[in-house]
Amino acid sequence: MSASVQRSRxxxxxxxxxxxxxxxxxxxxxxxxFFAKNKELAGFSNPTRALYQAVRELVENxxxxxxxxxxxxxxxISIAPVPEPSQGDGSRPRYVISVExxxxxxxxxxxxxxxxxxxxxxxxxxxxxxxxxxxxxxxAVLYGQMTAGTPVEVFSATKGSQYVHMMRLMIDVQRNEPRxxxxxxxxxxxxxxxxKVTLTxxxxxxxxxxxxxxxxxxxxxxxxxxxxxxETPDGEILYFPRTTRRMPKPPKEAKPHPxxxxxxxxxxxxxxxxxxxxxxxxxxxxxxxxxxxxVDFLExxxxxxxxxxxxxxxxxxxxxxxxxxDALMEYPFRSPKSDYLSPIGxxxxxxxxxxxxxxxxxxxxxxxPKAHRGHPFIVEVGIAYGGSIESRDEPxxxxxxxxIPLLYEExxxxxxxxxxxxxxxxxxxxxxxxxxxxxxxxxxxxPYKGVGKESVSDVxxxxxxxxxxxxxxxxxxxIYLSRxxxxxxxxxxxxxxxxxxxxVALSLAYFIxxxxxxxxxxxxxxxxxxxxxxxxxxxxxxxxxIDGESQDPEEIVxxxxxxxxxx
Amino acid sequence: xxxxxxxxxxxxxxxxxxxxxxxxxxxxIVKDVIRGKPxxxxxxxxxxxxxxxxxxxxxxxxxxxxxxxxxxxVGESRRFMQTVLMASIIYQSLIENEYPTIRDLYYKGKHxxxxxxxxxxxxxxxTWDEQKESDSVIQDIExxxxxxxxxxxxxxxxxxxxxxxxxIRSGGDVIDLSKLGHGAYAIExxxxxxxxxxxxxxxxxxxxxxxxxxxxxRAGFWKRYKALLVTGSGQPDRATRRFVRRLHEELKLxxxxxxxxxxxGWYIYSxxxxxxxxxxxxxxxxxxxxxxxxxxxxxxxxxxxxxxPYLSEGERRKFMIRATDRDIKRAxxxxxxxxxxxxxxxxxxxxxxxxxxxxLEIEAIASKGLKFFAFHYIPEKIETGDWIE
Numbered sequence: 044m045s046a047s048v049q050r051s052r053x054x055x056x057x058x059x060x061x062x063x064x065x066x067x068x069x070x071x072x073x074x075x076x077f078f079a080k081n082k083e084l085a086g087f088s089n090p091t092r093a094l095y096q097a098v099r100e101l102v103e104n105x106x107x108x109x110x111x112x113x114x115x116x117x118x119x120i121s122i123a124p125v126p127e128p129s130q131g132d133g134s135r136p137r138y139v140i141s142v143e144x145x146x147x148x149x150x151x152x153x154x155x156x157x158x159x160x161x162x163x164x165x166x167x168x169x170x171x172x173x174x175x176x177x178x179x180x181x182x183a184v185l186y187g188q189m190t191a192g193t194p195v196e197v198f199s200a201t202k203g204s205q206y207v208h209m210m211r212l213m214i215d216v217q218r219n220e221p222r223x224x225x226x227x228x229x230x231x232x233x234x235x236x237x238x239k240v241t242l243t244x245x246x247x248x249x250x251x252x253x254x255x256x257x258x259x260x261x262x263x264x265x266x267x268x269x270x271x272x273x274e275t276p277d278g279e280i281l282y283f284p285r286t287t288r289r290m291p292k293p294p295k296e297a298k299p300h301p302x303x304x305x306x307x308x309x310x311x312x313x314x315x316x317x318x319x320x321x322x323x324x325x326x327x328x329x330x331x332x333x334x335x336x337x338v339d340f341l342e343x344x345x346x347x348x349x350x351x352x353x354x355x356x357x358x359x360x361x362x363x364x365x366x367x368x369d370a371l372m373e374y375p376f377r378s379p380k381s382d383y384l385s386p387i388g389x390x391x392x393x394x395x396x397x398x399x400x401x402x403x404x405x406x407x408x409x410x411x412p413k414a415h416r417g418h419p420f421i422v423e424v425g426i427a428y429g430g431s432i433e434s435r436d437e438p439x440x441x442x443x444x445x446x447i448p449l450l451y452e453e454x455x456x457x458x459x460x461x462x463x464x465x466x467x468x469x470x471x472x473x474x475x476x477x478x479x480x481x482x483x484x485x486x487x488x489x490p491y492k493g494v495g496k497e498s499v500s501d502v503x504x505x506x507x508x509x510x511x512x513x514x515x516x517x518x519x520x521x522i523y524l525s526r527x528x529x530x531x532x533x534x535x536x537x538x539x540x541x542x543x544x545x546x547v548a549l550s551l552a553y554f555i556x557x558x559x560x561x562x563x564x565x566x567x568x569x570x571x572x573x574x575x576x577x578x579x580x581x582x583x584x585x586x587x588x589i590d591g592e593s594q595d596p597e598e599i600v601x602x603x604x605x606x607x608x609x610x
Numbered sequence: 611x612x613x614x615x616x617x618x619x620x621x622x623x624x625x626x627x628x629x630x631x632x633x634x635x636x637x638x639i640v641k642d643v644i645r646g647k648p649x650x651x652x653x654x655x656x657x658x659x660x661x662x663x664x665x666x667x668x669x670x671x672x673x674x675x676x677x678x679x680x681x682x683x684v685g686e687s688r689r690f691m692q693t694v695l696m697a698s699i700i701y702q703s704l705i706e707n708e709y710p711t712i713r714d715l716y717y718k719g720k721h722x723x724x725x726x727x728x729x730x731x732x733x734x735x736x737t738w739d740e741q742k743e744s745d746s747v748i749q750d751i752e753x754x755x756x757x758x759x760x761x762x763x764x765x766x767x768x769x770x771x772x773x774x775x776x777x778i779r780s781g782g783d784v785i786d787l788s789k790l791g792h793g794a795y796a797i798e799x800x801x802x803x804x805x806x807x808x809x810x811x812x813x814x815x816x817x818x819x820x821x822x823x824x825x826x827x828r829a830g831f832w833k834r835y836k837a838l839l840v841t842g843s844g845q846p847d848r849a850t851r852r853f854v855r856r857l858h859e860e861l862k863l864x865x866x867x868x869x870x871x872x873x874x875g876w877y878i879y880s881x882x883x884x885x886x887x888x889x890x891x892x893x894x895x896x897x898x899x900x901x902x903x904x905x906x907x908x909x910x911x912x913x914x915x916x917x918x919p920y921l922s923e924g925e926r927r928k929f930m931i932r933a934t935d936r937d938i939k940r941a942x943x944x945x946x947x948x949x950x951x952x953x954x955x956x957x958x959x960x961x962x963x964x965x966x967x968x969x970l971e972i973e974a975i976a977s978k979g980l981k982f983f984a985f986h987y988i989p990e991k992i993e994t995g996d997w998i999e
Contacts, residue, residue, distance in 0.1 A: 534728050539684045542725045542735065543691040547681065550691075551643060553698035554636035558629035561705045575643045576681075583648075583682050599728060606726035 076216050086496070087186045094138060094246030095254045097186065098122065100179035101142035101240055102262060103447060106269070108146025108238060111293045111385070115285065116269035117145040117237075120259065124276045125191075125243060137191045138246045138276065140183075143239035148201035151208040151228070158184055158195055158240075159212045159221020181214065183242060188213050190245035194224050199238040200231055207231050248276045254450055256281065260399065261441055261448035265387050265483065267395040286398045287391065294385035298330045301371040302379070302417020303488065309368055313352045321355075322348035331377040344370040372417070379419040384412060384485045387446060392425035392481060400479055403429030404523050406516045407481070415504040420486035422505065424512035425479075428520055432477035438462055443483040444491070444499055452498035458482040460501055461509045470521040471528070482509055533584050534599060540580045541603035548573040549609070577601055620803045621763065622707075628755075628762045629704040635755050636697055650680040651693060653754045654891065661890040663948045668899030670884045670949075672753070672891040679750075689747070693754075695719050695737055696747045700762050711765045716744040753891050759848070760800045770797035770850025771820070773827055774838035779805040787838075792828065797840075801853040806860060812836045813992070814857050816901070818844065818869035818878050822972050829984045838863065845878060851896040854882060858898045865898050866992060871906040872933070872969035873940035876950075876960075879903045884949050902997040904988070908962035911970055917996075920975070920987060929974035933967045955998045 086096040102120060109116035125137040149157050158180065184195045200207040211225040252275070259273050263283040268290045273281040299308065318324035325337040332340070341348045346367060355364050387395075389407035396405045407425035414420065432439070442449040442458050453459050462480050472478060490500040499505065551572050552564030581597035639649045653676060654660065660673040681690040699718050703710050710718065716738070723735045738744050752758055759766070771794035776787045780798060784807065787795050798804065815837045817823050823841035826832070832839045838857060842850040858865050867882055869875030883901045885893025911926060913919035921929065933941075941960050950956045963969070976983045991997065 536684050538725075538727055540682065540687050542723055542733075543681075543687055546723060546737065547691050547694055550694040550698035551636065551640045551649075553701055554633055554640050557633050557637075558626065558701075558705055561702075572640065572643055575646060579643070579646065579648055579682065603725055603727070606724075608724040610722050610724070 076219070087182060090135065090190075090245050090247040091250040091254075093186050093190075093244060094122075094140075094248060094251040095258065097140055097183040097242065097244060097246075098142070098255055099258060099447075100183050101140065102259070104180050104240075105142055105144035105146055105238070106262075106266065106446070108148070109144055110266065110269070110290055112147045113290070113293050114146060115288060115290060116266065116271075118269060119143045119272045119274075121274040122248070122255070122276050123274070124248070135190075135245050136247070137243055138248060139241060139243050141239065141241040143237065145235075145237040148204070148236045148238055149197070149199045150201055151199075151204075151206075154197060154199060154208060154210050155212060155221040155223055158197055158210070159214050159223075160219055180240070183244070185214055185216070187242040187244035191243040193243040196241040197238065200236045202236045204236075205231050207235070252277075257450055258448055259283075261443070261450070264395040264399045264441060264481070265392065265443060265446060265448075267391060267398050287394045289388070289391055289394070291385050291388050291391060295383040297380060297383035297487075298328055300331055300379035300414075300417045300419070301325075301329050301374070301376050302414070304329075304368060304371055304417070306364060306368050309364065309371075310356060313356055316352055318352055320348060321346065321350040321352055324352045330380055336376065340370070340374050340376075343374070346370070379412075379414050379417060383487065384419055384421050385446075386421045386423050386485050387443075387483055389423065389425070392423060392483070396425050396427040396479065396481060400427045401431040402427035402477075402479070404520060406519045406523075408512050408515050410508055410512050413504055413508055415486075415490065415502050418486055418488040420484060420489075420505060420508070422508040422512050423481075423483040423485070424509065424516055425481035425483075426513070426516045426520055427479040427481075428472075428524075429477050432479055434475040434477045436475050438467075438476075438478040438480045441479065441481040442499075443481070444489040444496070445485055446483070447496075449497050449499075452492070455492055455498040457499045457501040457506050458484075458509055461506060461513060465510075465513060465517065467517070470517040471524040472517075472520070480513065482513070484509075530586055530594075533586050533596075537580060537584045537596060537600050538603055540583070541577075541600045542607055544573055544576045544580065544600075544604045545607045545609060548576055573604065577604055624761060624800075624803070625704050625707065625763055628757050629701060631755050631757055632697060632701050632704070632762075636694070636701070639694070648680060648682045649690070650678045651690065651750075651754055652676050652678055653750055656749060656753060656891065658887055661887050663884065665949075667894075668884060668949070669893040669897040670887065670890040671893055689750075692719075692738055692743065692747045693750055696744060697751055700748075700751065700764065703764075704762060709763055709765050711767070712745055712748060712759075713741065715748065715764065716741040719744060758892055758895070760802060760852070763800070765799040766847060766849070768796040768798065768849070769843045769847040770840065770853060771795065771823060771843070772797055772838060772840045772853065774832045775810040775836065776838060777807040777809075779807055788833075792824075794823070794827065794839075797849045797853045799847075799849050801849045801856065804853070804856075806856070809838075809861055810836065811838045811861075811863060814838045814840060814854060814863050814865045815904075815988070816840045816842070816854060816865060816867045816882060817972070818842070818867075818875060819972060820844075822868070822976060825976060825980055826984055829980055831984045831988070834985070835989060842878075842882075846881060848892065848896055851882060851898070854901070855896055855898045858900065865901040866904040866997065867901050868904050868906065868972060868988070870969065870971045871908060871911065871963075872971075873937050873944055873960075873963070875906075875972075876903075876944060877940070880944075880947070880949070900999070902999055904991055904997045906970055906972055906975055907996075907998065908959050908966070910975075910987075910991075912962060912966065914958070914962070921978070925974075925978060929970055929977065930966075930968040931970065933963070933969050937969060938964070938967065953998070959998065 087093040098120065102118060105118045106116060121141045123139045125139055187193060187195060194211045194213045196211045198207060198209050206228045209227045210223055212221050212223045215222045259271060259281060263269065263271050267286045268288060270285045271283040312328050316324050316328055318327050322337045322341060325332045325340065326334060338348060344366070354360060355367070386409045389409045392407035393405045396402060405425065405427045407423065409423045410421060412419050412421050440453060440459060440462050442453065442456055449456065467474065484499060484505060490502050492498045492500050548569050549564065552569045555564060555568055556562065577597065577600050581600045584596040586594050586596055643649050654672050655675040655677050656672065660675040662671055662673045664671045679686045679690050679693065681687050696715065696719055699715055719737055721737055723737065725733055727733055748759060748764070772787060773790060773794045774787050778785050778787065780803070785795060817826065820841050820843040823839060826839055831837065840850065840854060854865060857863055867879045869878050882898055884899065885897040909917055910920045941963055944950050945957065945960055975987055
């Protein structure tokens with residue numbers, strides 16, 4: 044399945060760059076048309092999934108337009124039913140989805156293409172973004188026009204612009220071109236910038252409801268720096284206020300790493316490069332290759348460094364091209380750079396988990412970058428325990444890939460495989476337990492299992508990183524839990540003793556005076572004995588420090604003693 | 611409330627002495643606490659392992675083992691609290707000339723401690739729940755102070771009774787134990803405060819059961835044989851045991867005991883004779899090591915060697931009761947007690963029981979005829995020396 048999408052991408056690209064002088068011929072089939080016939084590839088298989096997927100695509104676009112550009116996100120999502128004009132006309136329920144953000148905005152010049160031409164997207168570069176194929180929002184637009192017959196409506200203003208632009212457009216499926224129905228522009232009042240997209244499509248809210256709510260909640264977990272509002276067709280409003288101003292650093296763009304390149308990609312690079320020789324191409328178009336490395340590499344594989352890159356695209360050179368790709372994958376280049384990955388950050392994960400679950404303990408880690416087949420990736424894990432978390436028979440697993448929550452196909456996912464195979468008893472956790480495990484995989488290429496992009500394959504490098512990360516945090520949790528158990532034990536001990544202090548003090552006070560001078564004990568005599576006992580008991584308690592803080596035993600004992608009533 | 615109305619000279623002296631002892635023992639703990647020393651009570655252990663049979667004196671005594679009851683030990687803090695609470699109540703009762711019963715002490719000390727735990731949840735705990743708990747604390751105080759309950763003027767229900775040709779003084783009154791009609795004198799909880807005036811008796815007959823006591827009393831047994839007739843109504847209380855001991859020790863009268871012919875009856879005899887395990891610390895004052903087990907013996911039923919049985923084959927069938935598993939278990943345990951296991955007469959008695967696995971109540975002998983029991987069986991056995999020691 045994955046291959047067919049790759050291929051369709053290749054075609055669209057080729058069609059896009061006709062006249063590039065490659066001499067190759069492809070049978071034209073519009074990707075929009077292809078999508079219309081294969082909706083399920085983009086996650087639009089039925090009205091339930093379609094509604095969910097459309098919300099997802101729009102929200103992810105909004106996040107990419109905000110946090111990825113250094114803007115603290117404000118996102119307003121609204122889903123409203125379309126009033127049925129007449130009963131019993133057989134039409135299925137339709138919904139108006141509108142998502143507004145305070146992002147960088149879409150320049151008016153690319154607005155039509157961005158929403159009206161499949162696979163035109165700023166995302167077709169190598170870096171970590173939420174969507175990978177740039178198919179998302181256009182798939183939603185297509186689905187909307189197929190099921191509801193309505194155009195998409197876009198309002199947008201970029202940061203520097205003085206105008207707000209509006210466009211209503213549809214996609215010409217045959218030609219894969221935007222068809223603008225209406226457009227307008229207004230003078231901006233104030234400094235608003237951002238985008239508001241509204242589209243109508245057929246959906247099944249009652250079935251999609253739980254997934255959509257879950258999606259928004261999980262998005263809020265890892266984006267505590269965002270302010271998110273969701274208005275549902277039921278009239279509910281979910282509001283997630285911003286709880287921190289800290290944001291992950293935006294991802295940088297980077298050149299591909301030689302280990303991750305395939306033939307199609309190499310061909311595109313050759314077509315677009317300005318390099319005059321193969322050696323220059325390697326140095327300028329790839330990361331991790333310098334002059335020296337390029338020379339050494341070409342020498343080792345006996346390839347002419349002065350070869351003109353375009354020569355490689357000529358007929359009869361396929362074998363050389365293949366040999367070059369194989370060599371690129373084989374040669375021990377430096378590991379890929381990871382600064383164009385954008386992890387969430389352990390501090391933000393902790394803040395998000397705290398906000399959503401009000402746990403007793405939370406811990407998170409951002410691991411150092413690793414690579415799988417030339418693609419750098421970073422694994423992040425957060426664990427929350429106790430507090431308001433409900434006890435369950437297994438950990439509540441929150442999966443994310445490139446900051447997108449993954450809700451479906453949990454049991455297929457590598458994270459599930461790891462988390463469910465961990466022996467939690469070893470970490471002092473007995474199920475049912477109130478445990479949440481968050482796993483985030485950030486990569487320029489997340490190895491999804493299917494085109495639905497809902498589960499990640501068990502690539503050994505990723506699996507072992509997840510395991511290491513989970514274990515690292517689980518060890519910290521174990522230390523916390525055992526300290527807490529010790530503390531509980533000590534507190535229990537102090538209660539056992541402290542609650543008897545008033546009774547013992549009063550009884551002993553009877554023996555202050557000898558029988559011939561006996562009189563009922565005076566209050567200050569009882570207090571004196573009581574104070575002595577409090578100090579004795581407090582001295583006997585050893586409270587372990589938790590998170591560097593230790594409680595004052597005397598205070599604990601005194602509080603209990605003061606609460607005692609004898610009747 | 612003063613000694614003029616309550617109690618006599620004898621009582622007042624006992625009170626003053628007990629209060630002094632308690633003050634000295636517990637004031638030391640007060641001083642420890644104020645000095646910042648963890649408070650603890652050193653109490654001789656009242657366990658089977660610390661119960662020793664002293665063959666010379668023929669009684670059970672408490673051993674050397676002591677336990678330290680520390681307030682700071684979580685497992686002992688509750689018991690520590692109970693002990694000082696009970697001590698304060700007893701101390702006050704002594705000073706204020708009260709005569710609490712163990713039931714009174716239970717009620718006086720029983721109340722609820724309410725407190726909030728570290729999470730602020732309200733919790734409740736009673737100082738003690740059942741009287742068993744407070745009774746056991748009283749025993750601890752006895753062992754800790756070396757004072758007996760009676761010394762601390764704590765009363766308990768009167769269980770024991772006595773009739774016979776004897777006059778005593780109690781609480782200032784002279785009582786003639788031969789002029790009580792069909793009734794009997796209830797042995798007071800403080801038998802040490804009784805004064806023996808004069809006596810005309812040759813032996814003491816202790817019967818386990820109150821009903822048999824009444825039958826023998828009405829049959830005029832004690833008049834005819836110059837006996838002091840005593841019952842503890844089952845398991846004897848401390849007053850009855852102390853009273854019997856004083857009769858034996860001060861009046862030099864032999865003591866014969868009649869119980870059911872079963873392991874429970876034998877144990878009651880052993881309580882009179884050597885003391886009980888839980889109260890071994892007081893055996894020295896309560897036990898009567900020379901008390902003789904007159905019957906009913908297994909050999910009275912089945913005969914033994916040359917001895918002829920008192921019961922015919924038919925009577926046996928009529929009166930015998932099948933032994934229960936508990937009886938059998940108990941009998942085997944008794945064989946392990948050193949003061950029984952080393953006595954060959956006792957061993958053959960228990961072996962007879964284990965052979966026939968039947969038991970017999972005293973009433974069975976009496977059913978054969980009260981006259982037979984009172985005027986034939988008992989005197990004959992005393993005359994012929996047919997008892998076990």
